[in-house]
Amino acid sequence: MRSEQEVISAIDKYADTVQRICILHLKNYADTEDIFQTVFIKYALKSPEFISDDHEKAWIIRVTINACKDLLKSFFKSHTTSFEEVVEEPVCEQEDYSDVLSAVQSLPEKYRIVVYLYYYEGYTALEIGKLLGKNVNTIYTRLNRSKQIMKEKLRGDGYEK
Amino acid sequence: MKNKIRIAFDSIKADKNLAEKTKQNVLKAVSGYKPKAMNALRFGVSCAACLLILAATGSWLFFVPTVCISIDINPSFELSVNRFDKVVSVESYNEDGKALIEALDIKYLSCYDAIDKIVKSEEIAVFLEDNDTLEIGVFGSDNAQTERLLSQINSCTGKCDNTYCYFDEDTKSEVAHKLGLSKGKYRAYEKLTELGIDVDVMQIRDMSMREIRELIAEFDDADNKNDCPENTLPACKESGTGKRHNYGKHNEE
Structure with missing residues (x-):
């Protein structure tokens, strides 16, 4: 079990990462709040001994993705739409890039996380494959497909290869 | 990008x-x-x-007995049988009974196997050849298990001469055991006392069932035709009545 200090430090360090993954999967604040609690309670009680910061970060990402998927799989979530979801779309603070974020969010769910991990977190396809438990070729395929979709969506918006 | x-x-x-x-x-x-x-x-x-x-x-x-089977010739002993028809304990009530159960090792056998082993044992065969009477009593509640056991025992002893099988409610076991008698022998003792025969318990303990039955038959002139034990199977009643020295014949067909 982690000490209070470790938990506080982890929340400060990984809150943004968890928030970004939540935005890729979820569409309302209440769910994000649930995921935050799930992830960090798990971190406090059940996280393994980490051999490096990268190991710790990968664990947080993996647990957050799983928590989001579990939430989406739940009967209630799969059969209802929240009021917030109807009236509110997550927005990018910097207007200039909101179209990019929207393009990422418009991708099929399985592509979104790959794009995030590859372009933002800087993982290689091999590392993403290990993290998601997928074949590396599957990751390459998803990345290529994502690029094509986003290229089409962002055509005319100064898309660079 | x-x-x-x-x-x-x-x-x-x-x-x-x-x-x-x-x-x-x-x-x-x-x-x-x-x-x-x-x-x-x-x-x-x-x-x-x-x-x-x-x-x-x-x-x-497993260990709480639900039925007691009293086996009496001169060796006199009881098998305690649990709800799964397994022999969970064996208790002897005279020296012959003690020697017999030590020789047979029937604990934890199924009731059918135990009775089969007893009936086919050399020790019992010797008694039966001497025209002694083997009485096997099933004591317990009148339910499916006692009915089943009585039927099994009956099939085990079907071809044996001088053998009785019967069922009786298990109501006087404490008295019987206090007197050092098996339930089957106590049942015979009761019959003697009913007829007004003054017999000492110590005497009864060492008497063979044939001797007890002969004694009953001597005094039970009026009911000589019904000297088969009460509650015996119909087959027993039909085939085992009347003759002083052959009243034990059972299941002859």
Whole structure:
């Protein structure tokens, strides 16, 4: 079990990462709040001994993705739409890039996380494959497909290869 | 593209209130959490308690006898049979009985196998050849098990001469055992006393069933035709009546 200090430090360090993954999967604040609690309670009680910061970060990402998927799989979530979801779309603070974020969010769910991990977190396809438990070729395929979709969506918006 | 995506994601920050709220909630949840070792201990104790209860229930189900089978010739002993028709204990009521059960080793056999082993044993064969009478009484509640056991015993002894099988309610076992008699022998003793025959319990203990039956037959002139024990099977009543020295013939067809 982690000490209070470790938990506080982890929340400060990984809150943004968890928030970004939540935005890729979820569409309302209440769910994000649930995921935050799930992830960090798990971190406090059940996280393994980490051999490096990268190991710790990968664990947080993996647990957050799983928590989001579990939430989406739940009967209630799969059969209802929240009021917030109807009236509110997550927005990018910097207007200039909101179209990019929207393009990422418009991708099929399985592509979104790959794009995030590859372009933002800087993982290689091999590392993403290990993290998601997928074949590396599957990751390459998803990345290529994502690029094509986003290229089409962002055509005319100064898309660079 | 890569830069645009990076900048777009970089602009997403966790709400400070959310982070603070998470800290409070997580620390609150964690403070009530007991160490894993404690949980493991509790789990272990629960498992041990469950196993103990299961073991106790299992032992009770297995070892508590539901039917008693009294076997009397001159060796006199009782088999206690549980609800699964297994012999869970064997008790002798005279020296011959003690010697016989030591020789046969019938504990934990099924009732059918135990009776079969007894009936086919050389020791019993010797008694039957001497025209002694083997009485096998099923004592218990009048239910499916006693009916089943009586039927099994009957099939075991079907081809044996001088053999009786009968059922009786198990109501006087304490008195019988206090007097040092098996239930079957106590039943015969009661019959003697009913007829007004003054016999000492010590005498009865060492008398063979044939001697007891002969004694009953001598005094029971009026009911000479019904000297087969009460509650005996119809087959017994039909074939085992009347003759002083052959009243024990049973199941001859």
